[in-house]
Amino acid sequence: MVSRVIPVDPFDLVIFGGTGDLARRKILPGLYRRFWSGQMPPNARIIGASRKPLTDDEFREFVGTAIREFAIQGSGDGEQVDAFLRQIHYVAIDARGDNGWAKLRDLIRSDVVRAFYFSVGPGLFGDLAERLHRYKIADRQCRIVVEKPFGRDLKTARELNGTLSKYFDEAQIYRIDHYLGKETVQNLMAVRFGNILFEPLWNAQYVDHIQITVAETVGVGGRGAYYDKSGAMRDMVQNHLMQLLCLIAMEPPYCFEPDAVRDEKLKVIRALDPVPPEDIVRGQYAGSEGQASYRADAEDENSLTESFIAMKLHVSNWRWKGTPFYLRTGKRLKARTSEIAVVFKDPPHSIFGTQPDRRGNVLVIRLQPNEGMNMRVTIKEPGPGGMRLIEVPLDMSFAEALGAEAADVADAYERLIMDVIRGNQTLFMRGDEVEAAWAWTDPIIEGWTKTEDRPREYLPGSTGPEEALMLLYREGQRWRDIAP
Numbered sequence: 001m002v003s004r005v006i007p008v009d010p011f012d013l014v015i016f017g018g019t020g021d022l023a024r025r026k027i028l029p030g031l032y033r034r035f036w037s038g039q040m041p042p043n044a045r046i047i048g049a050s051r052k053p054l055t056d057d058e059f060r061e062f063v064g065t066a067i068r069e070f071a072i073q074g075s076g077d078g079e080q081v082d083a084f085l086r087q088i089h090y091v092a093i094d095a096r097g098d099n100g101w102a103k104l105r106d107l108i109r110s111d112v113v114r115a116f117y118f119s120v121g122p123g124l125f126g127d128l129a130e131r132l133h134r135y136k137i138a139d140r141q142c143r144i145v146v147e148k149p150f151g152r153d154l155k156t157a158r159e160l161n162g163t164l165s166k167y168f169d170e171a172q173i174y175r176i177d178h179y180l181g182k183e184t185v186q187n188l189m190a191v192r193f194g195n196i197l198f199e200p201l202w203n204a205q206y207v208d209h210i211q212i213t214v215a216e217t218v219g220v221g222g223r224g225a226y227y228d229k230s231g232a233m234r235d236m237v238q239n240h241l242m243q244l245l246c247l248i249a250m251e252p253p254y255c256f257e258p259d260a261v262r263d264e265k266l267k268v269i270r271a272l273d274p275v276p277p278e279d280i281v282r283g284q285y286a287g288s289e290g291q292a293s294y295r296a297d298a299e300d301e302n303s304l305t306e307s308f309i310a311m312k313l314h315v316s317n318w319r320w321k322g323t324p325f326y327l328r329t330g331k332r333l334k335a336r337t338s339e340i341a342v343v344f345k346d347p348p349h350s351i352f353g354t355q356p357d358r359r360g361n362v363l364v365i366r367l368q369p370n371e372g373m374n375m376r377v378t379i380k381e382p383g384p385g386g387m388r389l390i391e392v393p394l395d396m397s398f399a400e401a402l403g404a405e406a407a408d409v410a411d412a413y414e415r416l417i418m419d420v421i422r423g424n425q426t427l428f429m430r431g432d433e434v435e436a437a438w439a440w441t442d443p444i445i446e447g448w449t450k451t452e453d454r455p456r457e458y459l460p461g462s463t464g465p466e467e468a469l470m471l472l473y474r475e476g477q478r479w480r481d482i483a484p
């Protein structure tokens, strides 16, 4: 099955920070893949902008190298790459100075979609917004895309929202959370709201608990000093895990429109209970066999920042009262995997007697690797050995169900950038959502600071500190394995 690609309208996309790491690894290769697929029209243009004095050709060389390194192999040949590069331009610009802005204004067309991607540190968002306005480059029709982190607490997030709203309406601001761009995340909504099968069971009466795991094998490596000011709570939970939790827990929106979906997500964040300290486990990876410990990576032997966090949350509303949500994320863990598992309750009475190792129905939504879903169902073990029950997966991996071509799903960034061009904000965070998430996060972090809470050490390659296992054991449950 080949998916249909509808070209988007012609556009000028300016990437501030066009020579940076994110542009090189994600944004530019992603745009190339959209070009290769036929979604980016021939009269669209991409304009890189940063302080480095480069010519168009020098920037094209940079982009060509990025494509060859990071765009999926086999997508297009040399001619395709050359054709893409002809649509690339560059302007040397200083977000905090005056050089380059007049040239950018002359370059931008007024009769196409205009989008400005702020792929620079958040300290420059205000400068960019103000200069785009001052030089009359941006008007109330254009769009801006801002990267994470969106603030480091409620106060800074409010300040940032305040600064951007001086120059742009909320409908123009696209706050990226690339987890929302993943194919499976959207499929989660399709499965929940497009089938009658799941929705009647999607509540505290039938769901025992929900586990959300985002595990990485890498440490904080070269960005230790940056990460140490953030930690897993700010870097992962406040944004990515919170967004996944919202999509799982939200009520059906009245339609699939941006604000209808975002209203429902906001209600979930507002319904989150404060989390008592005994329901949170923080960890830091130890060093082992030539691998540096977290504290060595962070270059602070007394660091109290967490590289792992596990927590039990409650969403206090009619649907979820009594069903815990367990969130877990960390670095240097056993495998790189992201998944959501909806663990259903057992049937009220077993006509087959007790079967101690049975786990019942689990719906697993895998975000990486191998995006897809599977549902564990109980069947009879084949053979003449009597009525013994086993669980088998009903698998729905995109590769198997739809064929290899459809399984080659667009990377989250490419999908989200195309949504910006189409003007669809459904998969972007609204300002009030971000602020509500910080309002819930802040007291937890403040509690750690006040009590000088010390993260527990865990072994690299493990599933995190042992105390994290206890969060579920004490309820008679267990975490799913962190497996590739």
Ligand SMILES: NC(=O)c1ccc[n+]([C@@H]2O[C@H](COP(=O)([O-])OP(=O)(O)OC[C@H]3O[C@@H](n4cnc5c(N)ncnc54)[C@H](OP(=O)(O)O)[C@@H]3O)[C@@H](O)[C@H]2O)c1
Binding pocket: 016, 017, 018, 019, 020, 021, 022, 023, 049, 050, 051, 052, 093, 094, 095, 096, 118, 119, 120, 121, 122, 124, 147, 148, 149
């Ligand atoms: N890298 C990732 O994987 C990743 C993931 C998620 C979010 N993000 C976020 O994305 C943003 C960019 O990250 P990055 O990793 O790409 O950073 P980076 O590699 O440090 O790149 C920063 C970019 O900003 C430009 N820049 C810096 N100061 C400037 C100024 N005064 N005027 C104009 N341009 C300026 C730099 O070019 P010049 O020095 O030539 O000006 C460079 O192109 C950050 O907000 C980051 O938190 C990054």
